[in-house]
Amino acid sequence: EHLSSLYYDKLEDTNEDVNDKTIKEVTRKIMSRKLPQRDSSKGIHRFGVHGMEAPFIVTGKNDAQAEPAFEMLARTGVDTLRTAESCWHRLGDSYNNFKQMDYQADMAIKYGMNLMLTVGYPPISAALGGGHTTFKTGYELQFRDYIGTVLNRYKNVIQYIEYGNEVDAPDVWWTGATADMYFRDICIIKEEMSKLTPDVPLVAFGATYSRDARKGGESGGRRFIERCFELGINNYADAYSIHYTWGLAQRDFPAFIRREMSEDGKIKPVINSEETGYGQPYDVIKLFARDLFLYDMQAVYYYLGRDWFEEGNLITCGLFDLNWRPKLRLLAYAATVDAMEHRELLGMAAPASGIEAYVLGYEDGYKGSGAKYSIVMWRNGDALQPASESQESTIAVTEVAEVVSAYNWKLDKIETNNKCLSVLVDNAPVMIGVSTLPDWKLISPSEWLTSIQ
Numbered sequence: 001e002h003l004s005s006l007y008y009d010k011l012e013d014t015n016e017d018v019n020d021k022t023i024k025e026v027t028r029k030i031m032s033r034k035l036p037q038r039d040s041s042k043g044i045h046r047f048g049v050h051g052m053e054a055p056f057i058v059t060g061k062n063d064a065q066a067e068p069a070f071e072m073l074a075r076t077g078v079d080t081l082r083t084a085e086s087c088w089h090r091l092g093d094s095y096n097n098f099k100q101m102d103y104q105a106d107m108a109i110k111y112g113m114n115l116m117l118t119v120g121y122p123p124i125s126a127a128l129g130g131g132h133t134t135f136k137t138g139y140e141l142q143f144r145d146y147i148g149t150v151l152n153r154y155k156n157v158i159q160y161i162e163y164g165n166e167v168d169a170p171d172v173w174w175t176g177a178t179a180d181m182y183f184r185d186i187c188i189i190k191e192e193m194s195k196l197t198p199d200v201p202l203v204a205f206g207a208t209y210s211r212d213a214r215k216g217g218e219s220g221g222r223r224f225i226e227r228c229f230e231l232g233i234n235n236y237a238d239a240y241s242i243h244y245t246w247g248l249a250q251r252d253f254p255a256f257i258r259r260e261m262s263e264d265g266k267i268k269p270v271i272n273s274e275e276t277g278y279g280q281p282y283d284v285i286k287l288f289a290r291d292l293f294l295y296d297m298q299a300v301y302y303y304l305g306r307d308w309f310e311e312g313n314l315i316t317c318g319l320f321d322l323n324w325r326p327k328l329r330l331l332a333y334a335a336t337v338d339a340m341e342h343r344e345l346l347g348m349a350a351p352a353s354g355i356e357a358y359v360l361g362y363e364d365g366y367k368g369s370g371a372k373y374s375i376v377m378w379r380n381g382d383a384l385q386p387a388s389e390s391q392e393s394t395i396a397v398t399e400v401a402e403v404v405s406a407y408n409w410k411l412d413k414i415e416t417n418n419k420c421l422s423v424l425v426d427n428a429p430v431m432i433g434v435s436t437l438p439d440w441k442l443i444s445p446s447e448w449l450t451s452i453q
Contacts, residue, residue: 006314007307007314007316007322010314010316011316011321013316014278014279014280014281014316014317015280015281015328016281016316016321016327016328016329017328018321018325018327022327022328023325023326026326026327026328026330026331027072027326029331029334029410029411030072030075030076030326030330030331030334031072031075033075033076033077033334034075035071035074035075035111035112036074036077036079036111036112037112042079043341043342043343043363043366044298044342044344044363045292045297045298045299045300045340045341045343046079046080046159046271046298046299046300046301047077047078047079047080047288047299047300047333047336047337047340047341048078048079048080048081048082048116048273048299048300048301048302049073049078049080049081049082049301049302049303049304049305049319050081050082050083050273050274050301050302050303050304050305051303051304051305051306051308051318052066052069052070052073052081052083052104052107052305053081053083053084053085053100053104054085054090054100055308056304056305056306056308057100057103057104058100059099059100059103060099062324063103065323065324066107066324067107068324069305069306069320069324069326070107070108070110070111070113071111072326072330073111073113073305073319074111074112074113075334076319076330076333076334076337077333077334077336077337077338077341078113078333078337079112079113079114080113080114080115080116080159080160080299080301081104081108081113081114081115081116081301082115082116082118082162082273082274082301083101083104083115083116083117083118084118084121084165085100085101085104086101086115086117086118086119086150086154087118087119087120087121088119088120088121088122088123088126088143088146089121089122089123089124089127091146091150092123093123093125093126095145095146095149095150096149098153101153101154105154105157108157109156109157114157114158114159115154115157115158115159116158116159116160116161116162116203116273116299116301117150117154117158117160117161117162118162118163118164118165118206118273119147119150119161119162119163119189120134120163120164120185121133121164122134122135122136122139122143122146126139126142126143128176128177128181129175129176129177131175131176132172132173132174132175133174133175133176133177134174134177134181134182134185135185140188143185143188144188144192147188147189147192147193148192148195148196151192151193151196151197151200152196155196155197155200158197158200159200160200160201160202160203160239160271160299161189161193161197161200161201161202161203162203162204162206162241162273163182163185163186163189163202163203163204164182164204164205164206165206166206166207166208166209166243167182167205167206167207167224168205168207168208168209168210168216168220168221168222168224168225169208169209169216169220169221170216170217170219170220170224171220173206174220174224178219179219179223179224179225179227179228179231180227180231182204182224182228183227183228183231183232183233186202186204186228186233186236186237187236189202190202190236190237201238201239201269202236202237202238202239203237203238203239203240203241203271203273204228204233204237204239204240204241205225205228205240205241205242206241206242206243206273206274207225207240207241207242207243207257208242208243208244209221209222209224210222210224210225210242210253210256210257211242211244211245211250211252211253222256225256225257225260226260229260229261229263229264234260234261234264234266234268235266237268238268238269239268239269239270239271239298240257240261240268240269240270240271241270241271241272241273241274242254242257242270242271242272242273243272243273243274243275244272244274244275244276245272245275245290245291245295245297246272246275246277246286246287246290246291246295248290248449248452251295251449254270254295254296254297257270258270269297269298269299270295270296270297270298271297271298271299271300271301272291272297272299272300272301273299273301274301274303275287275291275300275301275302275303276302276303276304276317277317277329278316278317280427280428281327281328281329281331281332281409282329282332282409282427282428282429283332284302284329284332284333284336285332285335285336285339285376285378285409285429285431286378286429287300287302288300288302288336288340289336289340289358289376289429292340293340293345293348293358293360293445294348294358294445294448294449295445296345296445302319302333303317304317304318304319305318305319305320306318306319306320306321306322306324307320307321307322308322317329319333328410331409331410331411332409332410334411335407335408335409335410335411335429335431338407338411338431339360339374339376339431339433340360340374340376342362342363342366342368343360343361343362343363343374344360344361344362344363344364345358345359345360345445346359346360346361346373346437346442347359347442347443347444348442348443348444348445348447348448349377349438349440349441349442349443350448350451351377351438351440352379352425354379354380354381355377355378355379355380355425356377356378356379356380356448357375357376357377357440358375358376358377359373359374359375359437359438359440359442360373360374360375360376361373361374370404370405370433371404371405371433371434371435372404372433372434372435372436373433373434373435373436373437374431374432374433375431375432375433375434375438376429376430376431377425377429377430377432378425378426378427378428378429378430379425379426379427380427381427402434402435402436403416403421403432403433403434404433404434404435405431405432405433406421406423406430406431406432406433407430407431408428408429408430408431409428409429409430409431414430414432
């Protein structure tokens with residue numbers, strides 16, 4: 001009872017408003033949306049979630065709560081799930097315990113989603129030094145067999161193969177091993193993938209310490225990444241994953257990864273395989289906008305599927321609460337998909353002081369039935385911090401274009417006269433669809449970043 005009180009007290013700080021009325025509202029809005037078809041075109045971006053696996057979901061224990069959550073994610077617009085259940089130690093020493101992994105794959109297929117499989121991390125018996133690390137001498141053939149087993153079993157549901165998690169954090173996720181060993185493993189995995197899943201991208205790093213040039217010591221952080229590129233990892237990896245980048249203070253993190261790639265001229269996609277917003281529910285929209293368009297990422301995996309306790313710390317950024325009841329930020333995720341799916345950036349704009357606006361159009365070749373252009377915008381406060389509730393601007397979106405749609409982060413319609421729309425914009429994003437572009441000066445992400453320095 002005390003735990004429950006503590007939990008819901010903390011949720012109040014995020015404005016989740018978790019109560020029966022809110023839960024019914026979220027459920028009604030999400031369940032009214034169509035289920036996607038798994039074979040349909042998913043467009044140029046992936047909309048992902050991390051945390052629909054053990055320990056959050058244990059097959060046979062909470063299936064009754066979990067399956068409705070999978071369905072709601074699919075109706076929200078989530079098309080891919082990141083899981084570490086595919087790691088060697090989770091599948092057992094002989095990598096033959098597929099109960100948990102099969103359940104995730106079955107749910108993904110049933111509800112039109114694919115999986116990012118994080119692989120590696122042998123059991124203690126095969127791990128170098130017994131930690132979260134690579135395999136020890138004499139286990140390469142078994143490592144290859146493990147990789148092949150996973151690829152064969154789940155090849156019809158794999159979106160990406162990601163090797164390791166935050167391997168640039170050497171004291172946590174790559175203990176007792178080196179960048180040279182990581183490069184060796186990437187070469188092995190790519191060789192096995194070329195035989196079995198040649199069209200599946202291999203993703204490297206899941207980097208986190210590299211956000212700061214000072215983190216990671218002599219061989220971690222950016223030194224780890226730089227060494228991998230020196231060894232030639234860009235000839236084997238198809239993409240690179242990095243974590244927690246949407247804050248403007250992290251702007252050099254994705255830029256660093258691209259600088260490393262650019263040295264040999266092979267620019268690969270960048271993916272955020274673990275990204276979150278601990279503040280307002282509508283921050284979900286901002287993190288996707290910045291990662292996908294400001295930082296030009298191919299995919300974003302939102303952390304977390306469900307609230308939980310991590311080593312005694314209560315994590316409240318989940319799309320569902322501790323009892324798998326949907327939270328308000330699920331509506332913000334749905335608003336994100338509606339505004340951004342099948343869209344590419346035409347330019348950024350600042351139609352008024354403090355406004356951060358993304359002007360999007362349909363990707364090449366996509367024939368959408370909605371508005372030709374999509375605008376996502378919000379107001380930043382001083383020094384680009386979140387604006388207070390009292391800080392707002394009236395934005396005239398257009399005086400001539402037909403406003404096709406306008407809605408807030410809760411998916412509630414904003415009334416317009418279909419010819420022009422003046423809307424109050426504060427810290428909460430608004431999403432607007434128009435048939436012609438507004439008369440705004442559009443600039444590139446790099447120009448926008450330069451303008452705020």
